[in-house]
Amino acid sequence: MQLVVARIGRAHGIKGEVTVEVRTDEPELRLAPGAVLATEPATAGPLTIETGRVHSGRLLLRFEGVKDRTAAEALRNTLLIADVDPAELPEDPEEFYDHQLMDLDVVLADGTGIGRITEITHLPSQDLFIVERPDGSEVMIPFVEEIVTEIDLEEQRAVITPPPGLIDETDAVVASAREEAADSVADGSEAEDSGAKGEDA
Numbered sequence: 001m002q003l004v005v006a007r008i009g010r011a012h013g014i015k016g017e018v019t020v021e022v023r024t025d026e027p028e029l030r031l032a033p034g035a036v037l038a039t040e041p042a043t044a045g046p047l048t049i050e051t052g053r054v055h056s057g058r059l060l061l062r063f064e065g066v067k068d069r070t071a072a073e074a075l076r077n078t079l080l081i082a083d084v085d086p087a088e089l090p091e092d093p094e095e096f097y098d099h100q101l102m103d104l105d106v107v108l109a110d111g112t113g114i115g116r117i118t119e120i121t122h123l124p125s126q127d128l129f130i131v132e133r134p135d136g137s138e139v140m141i142p143f144v145e146e147i148v149t150e151i152d153l154e155e156q157r158a159v160i161t162p163p164p165g166l167i168d169e170t171d172a173v174v175a176s177a178r179e180e181a182a183d184s185v186a187d188g189s190e191a192e193d194s195g196a197k198g199e200d201a
Contacts, residue, residue: 002038003099005030006059006080011072017051017060018072020080023122025095027059030082039058040079047080096151105157106131106141109149115139115159129158139167 006027009019026028033052039045048064066072084097098120106114106129119130120143127143141147141160150159 002081003097004040004079005037005085006061007174008061008078008080010076011069012055012060014069015062016066016068016072018061018064018066018075020061021122022059023098024082025122025127027099031059031061031080035082038081038083040081044075044078045080047075070115100153101129101151101158103156104151104153107157107159109159109161110126114160141166 003024004194005022005024007021007023009021011017012019020031022031031049031052033049035049037045037049039047039049046068049061050064051062053060063075065077084099101117101120104117106117108114113134115131115133117129118132118138121128121130129141129143129148131139131141133139141162147162147166148158148160150161
């Protein structure tokens with residue numbers, strides 16, 4: 001099974017290092033020196049990690065054959081993909097690989113369905129489940145013990161006890177309104193004081 005473990009960001013310095021957006025809970029295993037990773041687009045790889053280090057809270061990697069800033073910048077936005085045995089499990093029974101969690105049904109403790117997990121976002125402070133609701137809207141669920149109380153792989157479900165406001169219908173309405181506003185701006189409509197920020201890629 002192939003899993004995306006990182007996305008290459010901007011070049012760092014002049015010696016071929018790049019910042020990476022980590023998308024795995026085990027960067028020390030998947031992104032270790034010597035690891036050979038496939039890429040998307042495929043023409044950018046495969047890439048072999050030569051060195052890795054943490055700088056100002058971000059992981060920096062250098063790949064074999066990438067010796068300067070120009071070559072590093074050419075890899076920007078490339079996805080790094082690892083081959084993982086589908087039967088492989090994390091050492092910690094309380095941890096899960098992304099592919100184990102994808103498409104799980106998300107339900108409340110009383111069994112009320114909320115939606116299904118369509119994406120997992122790894123942030124420095126915590127992971128987030130992106131959950132698609134039956135009406136097509138999305139809600140973000142922090143993957144923390146206080147909220148996600150049970151992961152049942154046999155039943156293919158994640159049980160949550162959300163705090164007030166996390167999954168209220170009003171949140172979905174606000175999210176939809178924001179998307180419509182963003183679409184209007186993209187179509188050339190004028191907007192004032194939107195406060196929107198682009199991705200810092």
